[in-house]
Amino acid sequence: MxxxxxxxxxxxxxxxxxxxxxxxxxxxxxxxxxxxxxxxxxxxxxxxxxxxxxxxxxxxxxxxxxxxxxxxxxxxxxxxxxxxxxxxxxxxxxxxxxxxxxxxxxxxxxxxxxxxxxxxxxxxxxxxxxxxxxxxxxxxxxxxxxxxxxxxxxxxxxxxxxxxxxxxxxxxxxxxxxxxxxxxxxxxxxxxxxxxxxxxxxxxxxxxxxxxxxxxxxxxxxxxxxxxxxxxxxxxxxxxxxxxxxxxxxxxxxxxxxxxxxxxxxxxxxxxxxxxxxxxHAVTAVAGRYDVVTFQEREVRLLLAKNPAGWLETFSLIDAPPAPVILSVNARGADGTDTSWLWDVDYSKLAGHPICVIGDRKLDLAVRLEVAGVDFQVCDNAVAAVRACPPGRIEAIANYTAFQDLRRVVGN
Incomplete structure (x- = not known):
């Protein structure tokens, strides 16, 4: 000792x-x-x-x-x-x-x-x-x-x-x-x-x-x-x-x-x-990860996914459609500036979910989803994305700095 x-x-x-x-x-x-x-x-x-x-x-x-x-x-x-x-x-x-x-x-x-x-x-x-x-x-x-x-x-x-x-x-x-x-x-x-x-x-x-x-x-x-x-x-x-x-x-x-x-x-x-x-058992969330936050009369669950392996594991947490999903990707210093990893993620697993895309690299992500044949809409920011979703539970998946941005917006 x-x-x-x-x-x-x-x-x-x-x-x-x-x-x-x-x-x-x-x-x-x-x-x-x-x-x-x-x-x-x-x-x-x-x-x-x-x-x-x-x-x-x-x-x-x-x-x-x-x-x-x-x-x-x-x-x-x-x-x-x-x-x-x-x-x-x-x-x-x-x-x-x-x-x-x-x-x-x-x-x-x-x-x-x-x-x-x-x-x-x-x-x-x-x-x-x-x-x-x-x-x-x-x-x-x-x-x-x-x-x-x-x-x-x-x-x-x-x-x-x-x-x-x-x-x-x-x-x-x-x-x-x-x-x-x-x-x-x-x-x-x-x-x-x-x-x-x-x-x-x-x-x-x-x-x-x-x-x-x-x-x-x-x-x-x-x-x-x-x-x-x-x-x-x-x-x-x-x-x-x-x-x-x-x-x-x-x-x-x-x-x-x-x-x-x-x-x-x-x-x-x-x-x-x-x-x-x-x-x-005492651990309910880790630095905001897995927290469920009430925002704009919706329940938003915050999920962090930083790379293809992380996104694969995170998709397994999401219930079957029609639960809406917000996806947010940045490419700042803490994230890594190379977004080529988006092409290694199988976004077809989200087919059937209403999807809103936000973040600094929302257009990169939009192109990837388009190729995957998944329906989505691009939103200007997190508030607009939440409002575009029906009342109820929303799954929000973001990479590192996008996750921090999302936490600040929803008050977590």
Missing amino acids: AGNPEPLSARAKLAVTAGRAAAAVSRAAGRGSGSVIGGKVALRLDPDLLAEVAHHLDIVLVSATNGKTTTTRLIAEALRANGGVVSNALGANMPAGITSALAGGSEAQYGVIEVDEKYLATVARDVTPKAIALLNLSRDQLDRAAETRMLAERWREGLSGSKAVIIANADDPLVVWAASSSPNVVWVAAGQEWKDDAWSCPACGGVMQRPGDDWFCGECGFRRPTPSWALSGDEVLDPHGSAWPIKLQLPGRANKANAATSAAVAAAFGVPPQTALERM
Whole structure:
């Protein structure tokens, strides 16, 4: 277990104070929580601050293309059964935001930290985690992030020889290849709905064979490892073969998979599966995701989908027609400016739903829907889109900055 926090050095104290002041100014100016700018200021004054504020904590790092914010929240709830937790719950997942979060956790025992895929190796080097959860890798922000095989290679190199317990998804070949460089891996059968980024073997480039739920490379023999934890319907199977019911208010198969991984992480810290899964029931929404908001006399459910894998999972949450759907896509810095990923999403799954399209790139999305043969109308903004829908439930799906824009409009 982590020990009591040692007093920060004079330089670290100055850096933390300056960072908090910068964050306060940012909040006062209405520019968000200030955690990122606060962390940047603090790290400029003390480049070693991240390691210093993490020293006394048992750290869990969570990284993936999709699901890391939710899984971070679920793990944090589970570990609170054993002690205090500090976490970057709002998703500021690069070194600056992580530093800001950990700087506020002097009395905590655990640090549960979401990490951007590009920065996993760097952050792991600085904070010496006890556990690292790896959920999935798929295409996302290709103008900013590396191609998925390159990201997996960075993970593989960064985790080589790591003393952390790696809790990894046995159903994603890219994750398995990355995690296999570590001597201590706990495999979880969490599933993989989106497979279009894992048809070639990351080890040799051969064609991956996928009979049923299994996978293997016919050329080099790289194959799915035997999991010790598994998602089975509405239950988690532990290494002893016991089945534990998943108790979630969050919807969908993907969140059950997140819960299975979270239970495996919690067990590594001595929290029994039953306790962990019961505590996860307290999570009703994550940074606005899955919230249902009353707006313009309609009930709007807010759903975040940032890339093809995320959109595939999100479509599975939507009931059969005629529930109206609002789609919003931006292409700002935080989203990635390349919208070519729209062509990898099967929008025909929305056929029969009344669809309204908004966002900075609404015309890009409109062209994609036109080609998919799906009926839609383009609206000027979120208010117009909601008014165009009949009274009742509306499903609103948006990528990252479009989601934040939507939250501001509907008052969430």
